Amino acid sequence: MSDIVKEGDIVLLYFDENRKFLVKVRSEGRLDSDKGYVMFSDVIGKPYGTFVETNLGFKAYILKPLLLDYIEKFRRITQIIYPKDLSFIVFISGISSGSIVVEAGTGSGVLTASLANFVKPNGKVYTYEIRKEFLEIAMRNVELAGLKDYVVFKNKDVREGIEERNVDAVFYDLPTPWELIDVAYEALKPTGSLVVFIPTVEQLSKTIAKLREHKGFVSIKAFDTMVRQYKTVPGEVRPNTWAIVHTGYIVYARKILKH
Numbered sequence: 345m346s347d348i349v350k351e352g353d354i355v356l357l358y359f360d361e362n363r364k365f366l367v368k369v370r371s372e373g374r375l376d377s378d379k380g381y382v383m384f385s386d387v388i389g390k391p392y393g394t395f396v397e398t399n400l401g402f403k404a405y406i407l408k409p410l411l412l413d414y415i416e417k418f419r420r421i422t423q424i425i426y427p428k429d430l431s432f433i434v435f436i437s438g439i440s441s442g443s444i445v446v447e448a449g450t451g452s453g454v455l456t457a458s459l460a461n462f463v464k465p466n467g468k469v470y471t472y473e474i475r476k477e478f479l480e481i482a483m484r485n486v487e488l489a490g491l492k493d494y495v496v497f498k499n500k501d502v503r504e505g506i507e508e509r510n511v512d513a514v515f516y517d518l519p520t521p522w523e524l525i526d527v528a529y530e531a532l533k534p535t536g537s538l539v540v541f542i543p544t545v546e547q548l549s550k551t552i553a554k555l556r557e558h559k560g561f562v563s564i565k566a567f568d569t570m571v572r573q574y575k576t577v578p579g580e581v582r583p584n585t586w587a588i589v590h591t592g593y594i595v596y597a598r599k600i601l602k603h
C-alpha cells in the first residue's frame with residue numbers, strides 16, 4: 345500500500361471513535377454519514393494521514409486500516425475472542441512469521457485472522473469448523489482483512505482428528521477441549537504450544553485435569569486477562585465507567601516427548 349490513496353484501496357475514514365468507516369474507495373462512490381457525505385474522488389490521490397471534509401464541513405481523517413479495524417467490521421455469528429485475549433493468546437503461543445498452526449473451531453474467524461496476521465507471509469493457519477455456514481462467513485471475514493491466502497479452511501469435526509503434523513501451535517475455542525488433548529498432542533511438534541480459550545470455570549478445571557493426566561505436556565498454566573480502557577478527555581482522565589469484565593480463561597501447555 346503506497347502512502348497516497350489509490351482507486352480501489354480500503355481506507356478507514358475516521359471522524360471520531362464512534363464514527364469509523366471502512367470503505368473501498370472508487371472514484372464514483374461516496375460515504376454518507378450523520379456528519380454529511382464524503383466524495384471518494386476527493387479521497388483518491390490524498391496522502392494517508394490527511395483529512396477530507398464532508399459537504400457539511402466535518403473532518404474525516406484518512407487512515408490505513410489495522411487488523412482491529414477489520415475485525416470490528418466482521419460479521420459475528422458466534423461468540424468471538426476479544427482483543428484483550430487475542431493479543432495474549434498470540435504472544436504466549438510463541439508463533440511468528442512462518443509458523444504452521446491449527447485452530448478449532450473457526451467460528452466468526454476472529455482468532456483465525458489474528459493468527460494469519462502473525463504467521464504471514466510464509467506460514468499457514470489450518471482452521472477446522474464443524475458448521476459449513478459458519479465457515480463460509482468466517483472465510484468472507486478473513487478475506488475482508490486481506491488474509492485469506494494464509495488460511496486453509498476445513499469443514500471438519502476436529503474430534504475426527506487433525507490432519508496436519510509437526511505444527512508449531514494448536515488453538516482450541518470450542519465446547520469440550522478436554523476431549524481433544526490427544527488430538528492436539530498428535531499434531532504438535534515437540535515443544536509446540538497448545539492454547540485453549542474457554543468461558544467457564546468448570547471447563548477450565550476439566551481441561552487442566554486432562555492435561556496433567558496426559559503426561560505429554562509441561563508448563564501447564566491458566567490465565568484470564570483484564571484490560572481497562574481510560575477516558576482521554578483532558579480533565580477527565582480516568583478508567584471508563586463500563587468495561588468488559590469476563591470473557592474467558594486461557595490455558596497454555598507445551599508438548600514434551602513421552603518416555
Ligand SMILES: C[S@@+](CC[C@H](N)C(=O)[O-])C[C@H]1O[C@@H](n2cnc3c(N)ncnc32)[C@H](O)[C@@H]1O
Nearest residue numbers: 424425449451452453454455473474501502517
Ligand atoms: C466460540 S466459536 C469460535 C470463535 C472464534 N474463536 C472467533 O474468534 O471467531 C466456537 C466454534 O467451534 C465450532 N465447533 C464446535 N465443535 C466443533 C468441532 N468438534 N469441530 C470443529 N468445530 C467445532 C462451533 O461451530 C463454533 O463455530
